[in-house]
């Protein structure tokens with residue numbers, strides 16, 4: 249009987265459940281989309297029951313397939329997007345939808361929280377810069393704006409806790425997802441007391457902290473009952489694991505709707521002065537400093553929606569324009585802050601700028617300038633990370649951008665580093681499956697996993713283009729810096 253592992257990646261717009269053989273080779277994958285609810289400004293929510301039903305549907309389909317093929321399922325291991333929050337009442341019923349990382353309502357919280365954050369070194373303890381994406385701001389928003397819900401809150405949980413609760417009747421949160429909440433002290437691995445008392449919530453309102461290897465038996469549904477469920481971790485940390493970017497100078501990057509660059513470290517890495525990077529956890533002993541941009545492929549989707557609605561071959565056109573338009577898009581610059589900024593400046597007021605437009609520019613230059621702008625922002629993260637960890641000459645890339653070879657070459661040139669893409673496309677689900685194999689005692693730790701990672705693409709930077717991009721990048725940064733005060737002023741004109 250063939251033994252198989254299952255990794256399930258609960259993302260922001262879909263769940264992907266993947267079957268692996270015991271050498272972590274993908275056998276099959278089932279995905280199910282769900283809809284992001286965004287009827288009001290700053291809202292980006294998911295319906296928790298819709299997500300749960302989608303997860304169950306993919307799991308049952310996969311288990312049925314395994315049963316039909318006479319495969320022995322060792323475990324199901326989970327991953328989820330970070331920074332999500334659902335408030336549940338004393339009967340374990342959701343009082344809210346699931347606020348995702350993209351929900352920005354909490355940028356409008358009032359009062360002295362920012363000063364508290366600064367004066368109490370919250371960043372140094374939690375590894376999370378002051379920002380509305382994290383749970384402290386989200387919780388405060390409810391306290392200030394929906395007091396009735398805040399008062400009825402029995403627990404503040406993430407989407408993964410919600411699903412695991414439904415499957416096991418246990419509220420547990422792993423250190424990885426907990427570290428992305430902004431409520432965990434990453435040094436002593438405990439909920440941060442000072443922060444909790446400022447917010448006016450108790451430890452009992454948060455789940456029990458468990459390690460990512462914690463295993464339960466599934467209690468419900470005929471097909472899933474009795475299968476080992478491994479709690480697993482957050483998508484960013486598991487992407488690095490799935491990419492096997494294990495060394496301190498190996499950065500793994502994701503570039504999809506948003507983007508991130510991260511690296512494993514055996515100690516906390518923080519930038520106390522500028523707070524340019526975050527530091528999350530994979531497990532109790534592995535730290536994950538990194539940075540994330542809000543504006544990746546979302547910028548290209550915005551251009552499509554507004555200017556290329558009927559272009560079925562939009563992404564092909566993008567590739568063509570990257571090739572046709574010269575480096576630097578004929579001096580056109582696009583600061584891509586369509587949804588504010590996360591790393592490295594965490595500026596919620598940052599706005600998009602198209603600079604240098606003249607009569608000879610066309611949509612081709614506009615698109616290439618957007619691609620260059622997104623890529624420059626990724627470079628700002630690489631640099632912030634290098635300033636606090638090690639220099640990196642090789643970046644392992646995953647996410648939607650890996651569909652475009654011209655974009656990847658442009659990234660290699662802007663990073664002035666080798667870009668590698670592996671054959672396996674589902675790094676996060678793969679990382680979750682690796683955690684499951686450790687949890688079940690098949691491997692001692694993630695270093696000892698034997699894995700033949702095949703490379704699909706290896707791109708070296710082109711020297712001439714890298715040199716040119718170096719100059720252009722400096723100008724891009726200047727454009728950003730010189731407009732800082734105008735971003736703020738624009739709020740009150």
Ligand SMILES: O=C(O)[C@H](O)[C@@H](O)[C@H](O)[C@H](O)CO
Pocket residue numbers: 260328329330331349482483484485502506507508510538539540
């Ligand atoms: O490491 C990462 O990829 C980022 O830090 C996260 O903030 C993700 O964007 C989030 O989990 C949504 O996928």
